[in-house]
Amino acid sequence: MHLTTTHPLLYTLLLVIPTSTSSSSTSIPPAQLTIVIRNSLNTLSIARAEELRAGILREAEQLSNGHGIDVLMLHEQWAPKHSWTVLPMFEYLLNTYQDTGVKWLFFCEDNTEVSLKGLLSVLEGFESSERLFLGHALHDDEPSIIHHFKFLSNPSQFKYPDFDAGWAISMELLKHSVAGLSTKLPTGSFTIDVQHEVAMFYYDDGILLTNIPQFCVNKPLGEDECVSTVRYIEPDCGSVDAEDILVSVKTCHKFHGTRIPVFKATSARNVKHIRYWSDVVDAAIPTQYAGVPNTESGHCAKLQRIIEIFGTEEEWKGKKWLVIVDDDTIMNFARLQRLLACYDPGEGILLGERYARDQPEEARNVAPHFRRPSRLR
Secondary structure, three states: OEEOOOOOOHHHHHOOOOOOOOOOOOOOOHHHEEEEEOOOOOHHHHHHHHHHHHHHHHHHHHHHOOOOOEEEEOOOOOOOOOHHHOHHHHHHHHHHHOOOOOOEEEEEOOOOEEOHHHHHHHHHOOOOOOOOEEEOEEEOOOOOHHHOOOOOOOHHHOOEEOHHHOEEEEHHHHHHHHHHHOOOOOOOOEEOOHHHHHHHHHHOOOOOOEEOOOEOOOOOOOHHHOOEEOOOOOOOOOOOOHHHEEEEEEOOHHHOOOHHHHHHHOOOOOOOEEEEEEOOOOOOOOEEEOOOOOOOOOOHHHHHHHHHHHHHOHHHOOOOEEEEEEOOOOOOHHHHHHHHOOOOHHHOOOOEOOOEEOOOHHHHOOOOOOOOOEOOO
16 A cells, blocks of 8 residues: 555546645634544553543643533444444434534544644635545555455555544535435445445445545654654564464465465564464474364354364463464564563453454444454554
8 A cells, every 4th residue: 555646637636735734723613523533442542542532632622712522432332333344433423413513523543643723724624515535545556355356457546545644524424424324335245444445435426535645644743734643653562472472373284385384484483382273284394183174265263263272272371362373474473572562461352453244234223332453563
C-alpha cells in the first residue's frame, strides 16, 4: 500500500482544497463533531484510547468554553455487535446524533494523534450537507488477495482510507449509509481488511473517497499542516523472555522439504520452544500430527486443535504466550518479544489480524457488545 499520487482524471472530481489549517479561528464548534475511537478490549488499547479522548476533551474545553464534544470508544457498552467492522455502528450513531447539531463524524484508532482545532479547520472547508467520505487515500499497486483481487486490471484506480490516519464522513452520508443498510448488507461475506471494505461499500453506491493531505502518516502534528497522524514507533515495554513463548507452525507434508528449511533458517532463529504441526509425522523435522487431516482451504480445525493442546498439555502450562504461524510466515521473533511485552497475558488476550465470515442480520442490532480485536503489527 502506498500514499496516492495525483491521478489527472480522478482528482478533477475528488480533490477539494479545504481552508488552510493555519487559521486562528474556526466556524465549526466542537459540538458539531463526534469522534469514534476504534479501540480494543485490552488494557493497553483502552489506556491509549482514554489518553487520546482526554486530550481531545481538554482541547475542546479550550476551544468552546465548556460546549463539549462526544468522543466514543468501542470498549464502552454503547457499541453495537460487530462494531469493529464499522458499518454496524452507523445506525446507533445516526439515532443518537442526527438531531443534535452534529454535522461530522471522525473515526480513528487508539494510536492516532489528533489536533482538534486543526481537524475542525479542515472540515470547515467542506459542505456537510453533501455526502462526503474523507481520508488519507491508499491504493494497491497490484491485485491483493486480502482485497479479494478487486480492480484486477488496474488496482491503483481504487482509493481507500488509512484508518490509522483517521477518516471522516458527513452526517448526510451517515443518513444515506443507514438507509442503504436497511435494505441490504454490503456485498461479500468475508471481512478481512475493514478499511478497504468500507470504501467498497461506498464505491458500490457511487461515492468515492476524497483524499485529505492533512490526515497524515509518519509525520508529527503540525508538519505539512497535519491535523491527524499516526507514527509507527517500536514498542518500548521491555521484552518477553523466549522461555515464555511457544511457537507452533502449521505445515503439511508437501512443504516439509521446501518451506520448513527456509522457516528454520529465518523466522525460527532465536526461538526457544517450537513445534511443527503437520498431516504426517516426520522425525527429520520433527513434526507432530494434530489429529486433523490437511485441507486445501480453511484450516480452522487445525488451529483449534493446536490451541486445545496448548491449554491442556502439562508440558506447556508454564508458558505465557502461544504464537501460531504458517510455514510461509515471515516473523521477526525479537520484535515479537518486544511487542508482547506491552500486553498482559493474564487477560486471556488474543492478538492478530481479525477476520470475520458472514455478517448476519443481527449484526445491525444495537445491543451492547464487548469485543476483543487487536491488530498485530
